[in-house]
Amino acid sequence: MSISAGSVFAGNIGAENRYEYTLIGDAVNEAARLADLAKSADQRVLCAAAALDRADEIERRQWTRHSSEVLRGRSDPTRISTPANPRAK
Numbered sequence: 001m002s003i004s005a006g007s008v009f010a011g012n013i014g015a016e017n018r019y020e021y022t023l024i025g026d027a028v029n030e031a032a033r034l035a036d037l038a039k040s041a042d043q044r045v046l047c048a049a050a051a052l053d054r055a056d057e058i059e060r061r062q063w064t065r066h067s068s069e070v071l072r073g074r075s076d077p078t079r080i081s082t083p084a085n086p087r088a089k
Contacts, residue, residue, distance in 0.1 A: 001044060002034030005051040030078060033071035041066075041082065049079035 006027030012019040027050065034046040052060050063081040070077050 001046075002031045002038050003045075003047040003051045004028075004031040004034065005048070005054050006030070029073060030071065033073070034078075034080065037069065037071075037080070043082045045083055047081045049081070052081060 004027045006025060008023045008025030008027050010023050011021065013022050013024075014020050030048055030050065034048060038044050038046045046066065047063055052063055062084050064084045066080045066082045068077040068079050
């Protein structure tokens with residue numbers, strides 16, 4: 001599972017006889033790349049900094065900084081967090 005945030009286009013794409021409802025945008029691509037990484041992560045949930053930057057303080061405290069990775073198709077690293085361990089608080 002992955003979480004990202006940002007502007008996306010949502011709507012029907014395609015020819016009149018074959019519309020597909022889809023999402024397009026950088027946040028969608030980032031979430032897809034994070035979902036691939038999450039398959040091998042211990043907690044299986046990864047959150048991009050773009051989402052946490054938009055979250056309130058209470059929500060941000062529920063996450064722990066995990067790593068920074070240059071995701072496929074990007075040149076800058078994405079800061080990645082995982083759910084905080086509730087027993088550690």
